[in-house]
Amino acid sequence: MPARGRADGYGAGVLGVPGFNTINWIDNDSFVLLWGDHGDVAQVYAIDLARRSIEQRTQSQTDVVTFRAGPNNTLYYFARRVADRTSSERALRDGFAVDTHASLISLLNGWTEGVTPLDLNGVELFRIVAGRSERWTPHGPGITCGQPWFAFALSPDGAQILLDRAPDEVPAIWRAYPDYLLRLLIGNRQDGRACQSVLASLYVVDGQSGEARALIDAPLDPRAKVAWSPDGLSILVGPTFAPIGSTSLADEAVRKFLAIETRTGRWRTLPMPEVSEISSLRWLSSQRAEICRTEVSCDRFGLHGDDWALERRATPPLASPGATLAIEQGLNVPPRLVSIDAHGRRHLLFDPNPDLSRRFRLGHVERISWPTESGSQWGGVLYYPTNFRPGRRYPLVLQLEPAAAGERFSLYGPSQAGLGPGFSIYAAQALANRGMFVLEIDEARIEGSTLTEHEPAAFMRIYESAVRALVSRALVREDAVGISGQSHHGWRVEYALTHSSFVFAAALASDHANGGYMQASFHQWPHEQMQMAGAEPFGAGLAKWLENSPGFNVERVRTPLRLQRESGGVRVVIGPWETFSRLNHLRAPVELYFIPDIERGSHVLQHPSQVLASQEGAVDWFDFWLNGREDVSPGKADQYERWRVLRERRDALARVPRPPLLQWTATQVAPANQVEAERASRDPSE
Structure with a gap:
């Protein structure tokens, strides 16, 4: 196996979540997987255990990001697109006007057309049939392009391919679904920008002709899983949306499990209660199926006449009359x-x-609950320090990665079950070994708050109540509480630092949108960012941004903050730049860190050296600020030299009174609503 192999470029990272780039078994003796060749390009390799042989199946010039293998050595794979820069180079030479759809990141990459960051990381579909590799483009009404975000599966005979694709136009009836997040996805999609949308539907593609057709007139839920029936005549998918207006649905916002006939598009629902996530679904035969909530809790269903019925509930997946394997x-x-x-x-x-417990010290883990400000109960999973002694108080780190349901083992946090490598900044047991409590907080949708100005405030109060509860139990030091979050949760970290009355002792936010003015402007004011701030940043709406955006309130930060980038290359430094530059100007303790080999980073880290750098950096960061300890390893001398300077900044800033959170009004930012007045006075024909 090539020693330098990598399969974690940015495109692969977007798709490299569990279930995408896993081992694909061909038979009992052979499988294919994604690895790197000696040139550090991710390729598909075939491993034959019986023959003890390794064969490189693809010869792609760019990273293969995901693949599916079929019978007779058939292989379909997506590789990163080699984009044609001819027109951009000509425009740079001759002069050009900026495209109205262009983003700043695209322009910094030298693209003059309306190219978005997702376009820059686009992919192309290829196939290998009879040993020949060729670019392959599905075609048909309603299908233009898109990323292989969620559904990519071959039928058992390899004759058909299931893909999720962004339709040319959002069907008008989709806007009638009451699901809040679906409505947000529809609103966030710009006309003519289907290729960059995760709003998609299921398509079946003929492997010979490439003709694609939509399975059903319904959007695909991003959390859905799919499986072909053994005879290749049906698809099992869920949890997802059923076509709207059906009399069989009592509530069109509820996601269902559907069995869909691929030839006719006829669908039936399986009587499975709505769940937010499942571990797997599979066909047991052409008329029987199994859906598992967890590895040991599975429901079995059978097709009886014209309807699916529950046959057995909560049975382990491997069973026989005499014994059950679990x-x-x-x-x-x-x-x-x-x-x-x-x-x-x-x-x-x-x-x-x-011998895991003998080789490593592991902190005790338990589920806890506590009262919130409203009087309700909230819960989470608490990791104890490995040196825990009753009567002694310890530091605490809040990991804002939602705790998963069930009793799942994890070294990093219950959202990352198992003993394999985690991702990003989460490292629960490693922090426990440094004498800290770690709390992962349950994630539940707070009605009407998701991706709105109310969301970070609502969760901030939950974080504060958790700290109060652990302090009142004499477990946690109130002056040694850290907070960390990646991706969407980084927004909540920054909001808590600027808006909470509680001052955290250390914070870490990685690869995240921050609800900031600069980030929104770079991407042409996307609908999602307006939702997060509460209004458009013009006229009276600017008051909402001044009040809610963390970037406009950094003067309240007294917490040492490490901002981290894991994907997108060096040019995406502009993402956290608003927060970093403003804090740095105020001589606040802030650091902006890029993981190793950032040009090949990914939002879901997979490469071991990058995961190690991210997690080890997080552990060192919190150990330094919460315990006052430094790792004496020679290679870390520069790191601690930087952090000692930041400690001086923290101590100096602590002597400056923390300013109050300003409350802005519309008249302060736009006297007499002058912007609205100007709009109203314009000639309608303009």
Whole structure:
């Protein structure tokens, strides 16, 4: 196997979530996987265990980002697009006017057309049939382009391909769905920009002709999973949306599990209660299916006549009349394979990590709950310090990655189950080994707040109530509480630092949108950013931005903040630049860090050296600020030299009174609503 292999370019990172770039078994002896060639280009390799051989299946000039293998050595794969820069180079030479759809990031990359960051990381579909590789483009009404975001599967005979694609136009009836997030996706899509949208529907493509046709007139939920029936005549998909207006749906906002006939588009629902996530779904035969909430909780369904019916609820996935095989795990019990006999007795069959607790110190993990400001109960998963002693208080780190349901073991946080590598900045057990509590807080939709100005404020109060509860239990030091969040949760971190009355001792936000004015302007004021701020940043609406945007309130920050970039290359420094530059100007303790090899970074990190740098940096950061400790490793001398300077900044800033949070009014930012008045006075024909 090539030693320098990487499969984690930005495009691969977007798709490199669990279930996409996993091992694809061909038979009992061989499988294919994504790895890097000696030139550090991600390729597909075939491994034959019986012959002990390795074969490189693709010869792509750019990273392969995801693939599916079929019978007779058929292979379909998406590779990063090699974009034609001819027109941009000509425009740069001759002069040009900026396209009205262009983003600043695109222009900084030298693209003069209306190219978006997603376009820059676009992909093309290829296939290998009879040993020949060729670019392959599906075609048909309503399908133009798009990324392989969620659904990409071959039928058992390899004759058909299931893809999710952005339709040319959003069907008008889709706007009638009451689901809030779906409406937000529809509103966030700009006309003519289908290729950059994650709003998509399911299409079946004929492997011979390339002709594509929509399966049903309904959007695909991003969390849905798909599976072909053994006979290739049906698709099982869910949880997702059913076509609107059906008399079989009591509530059109509820996501369903659908069995869809690929030839006719006829669909039926399976009587499965709505769940936000499932671990797997599969066909047991052409008329029986299984849906698993967790590895050991599966429901089985059968097609009886014209309807699907529940046959067995909450049964382990592997069972026989005499015994049942199950993967058993808990918050403090690593996964292991057990057999359960007819009397309910458990017998250990295989423990892949028998000496884990002897080789490593692991902090105790438990579920906790606490009262919120409103009087309701909220919950989460708490990791104890490995050196915990009753009666002693310890630092605390809030990891703003939602705690997963169930009793799943994890070294990093319950949202990242298992013992394999985690991603980004989360490192619960490593922090516990440095003498800290770590709390991952349950994630639940607070009605009417998601991706609005109310969301970070609502969760900020939950974070504050969690800290109060642990302090009142004499577990946590109130002056040593850290907070960390990646992606969407980084916005909540920045908001808490600027808007909370509680002053955190350290913070870390990585690869995130921050609800800031500069980020919105770089991307041509997307609908989502307007929702996050509460208004458009013009006229009276600017008051909302001044009040809600963290970037406009950084003078209140007293917390050492590490901003991190994991994807998009160096040019995306403009993303966190508003927060970084304003804090730096105020001589606040702020650091902007890029992970190693940032040009090949990804939003969901996969490469070991990048994951290690991100997690080790997070552990060192919180250990320094919450425990006052430094790692004496020679290679980290520069790191601590920087942080000691930031500590001096923190101490100096602590002597400056923290200003109050300003309340802005429309008349302060636009006297007499002058902007609206000017709009109203314009000639309608303009």
